[in-house]
């Protein structure tokens with residue numbers, strides 16, 4: 192079980208360190224410590240400033256040799272915004288064909304949501320975001336650039352293969368998910384306006400649905416979906432959506448489950464031999480670097496997802512239970528600096544709870 | 547003051563009727579009843595089912611002769627979704643070059659927000675959405691359609707002229723808006739991924755900003771913005787954004803201000819002689835047709851915006867005060883069927899309060 196740890200920028204390495212602590216501890220408890228092989232990679236902003244590259248030329252090939260990746264955070268105050276996100280995060284997603292972005296949205300015990308009258312039973316759904324196509328392909332250009340007649344384009348490209356594999360994954364996931372309220376998959380798109388691109392999604396969704404007769408299907412326009420996530424999050428079981436809308440919906444969902452301190456996601460290549468990368472939702476928060484104020488719960492959540500992906504369901508469960516014990520009975524808040532504990536103390540609490 | 551009333555589908559005509567009542571009443575009180583000329587147009591789903599057209603062939607030319615338009619709602623249960631929205635709503639927006647979609651987001655007194663610990667002082671901002679370009683242009687196509695190799699594209703097109711006129715409008719609006727917390731305009735886009743289309747927006751925003759040194763500027767990625775709208779709506783004064791992201795952000799904002807029952811927007815052509823159209827945010831809710839359960843407050847809110855656009859600031863203010871009196875002291879809820887009054891009774895309450 193070879194795992195790459197990319198701490199990244201700002202507070203990324205600090206939260207990654209807590210993830211590593213948890214990983215090592217649960218491996219010992221569950222008896223696979225001897226199989227666990229962790230490799231820390233110092234990729235990110237500092238490296239970019241020194242060498243002009245966020246990761247080495249053979250970086251993707253290096254990553255292909257691992258069984259999984261844990262990422263801290265990307266974003267350096269001395270690097271123009273957008274560069275590291277593209278060179279590190281997006282290049283890995285695309286290069287390793289991590290075509291699923293999986294975002295479980297769950298209000299953990301003790302965690303505060305900004306929504307009135309909503310509890311853990313109401314906020315418990317999963318977003319499956321397509322992670323390799325759409326407006327993220329980088330197709331676009333300029334004409335008459337810099338003049339009053341300038342025209343700029345940005346093209347979303349979708350393929351049948353690309354949306355079908357994502358939609359199938361979402362159906363399988365919905366089928367397996369143990370939801371007492373029933374199995375429902377909601378497609379979120381904008382078919383009334385994106386009449387070509389989202390027509391392909393719509394047709395594919397409905398065709399694939401016939402292979403999963405036990406899954407109830409639903410459709411929401413993206414604008415309506417954002418309303419329901421705030422007003423009636425309990426409507427949702429699993430959502431499947433395009434890359435761009437998924438970016439928006441996963442962040443919105445992240446805030447209702449308690450924010451950056453707790454939310455995590457996976458960039459998954461579900462194929463045999465595929466390498467997946469898990470990350471806390473928060474950014475690198477450079478101003479907090481070294482202060483011990485950042486919440487490592489999101490990273491520990493990412494570790495649980497990583498273990499699950501590696502087939503260690505029992506270890507994943509154990510980490511999740513420990514995490515929920517700590518949010519539910521120990522921490523004062525999930526906000527940076529208000530936890531009642533330092534970053535590493537929260538990690539220690541999780542270790543105690545693991546045992 | 548020639549105003550077209552398009553009741554539209556489902557409950558649209560019912561709420562439009564309350565808007566008309568308010569319009570006539572305030573015109574009498576403010577002394578411009580003799581100038582007011584209302585024309586009802588029976589455009590929408592029923593017409594489409596009979597004739598194949600939602601509006602007559604010379605529909606846009608007819609509309610050009612009015613000073614303003616009040617729209618009820620679009621969406622008929624017997625017409626496939628998307629058709630009427632495009633044929634009526636979008637065709638009017640584009641045909642009359644209503645390049646601003648203006649959405650004031652204000653929590654009226656007595657109205658419940660789904661957010662914890664947020665009151666009328668916290669939820670008080672305005673979204674300026676570009677309304678004629680972006681993914682809404684309809685550019686896109688298919689290759690190998692219906693095969694496993696299908697590729698579909700959808701292209702967002704932006705012009706310097708198109709984004710500059712919207713951004714300028716937003717700066718002017720921010721300058722004029724009386725916000726005790728200061729004048730701040732936030733651009734919402736996704737510059738780290740949409741590196742051509744949103745680069746044009748970014749450059750234009752920053753260039754135009756130098757003409758408005760008294761306006762503080764800020765930038766948010768769209769995903770982060772959706773988080774802040776839920777977590778810290780008080781951050782915002784005025785937001786300016788693209789058509790597609792604006793669609794999402796305005797609906798999200800609508801739900802935090804109390805939802806479909808209260809939120810309204812304007813499709814504005816601010817040029818001399820431009821004809822603007824105002825609408826409640828809610829849909830046509832066909833199942834409620836004729837039940838008197840739908841909330842007309844959103845339409846009355848739209849009437850206030852229409853009056854303001856027509857230069858009747860005092861009448862607009864009067865309608866707004868009456869509306870807030872009714873939400874603040876009379877209505878039990880803003881949800882359909884739970885108001886404590888019927889649709890027309892709520893209209894009557896506003897008439898009483900106008901006097």
Ligand SMILES: CC(C)[C@H](C(=O)O)[C@@H](O)C(=O)O
Nearest residue numbers: 276277280281438738739769
């Ligand atoms: C950093 C950025 C490129 C990225 C995205 O847009 O996908 C982020 O917002 C995310 O959701 O992981």
Ligand SMILES: CC(C)[C@H](C(=O)O)[C@@H](O)C(=O)O
Nearest residue numbers: 383384414631632635636793
């Ligand atoms: C009905 C639809 C075409 C429209 C849009 O996407 O603009 C609506 O959602 C809106 O925001 O007015």
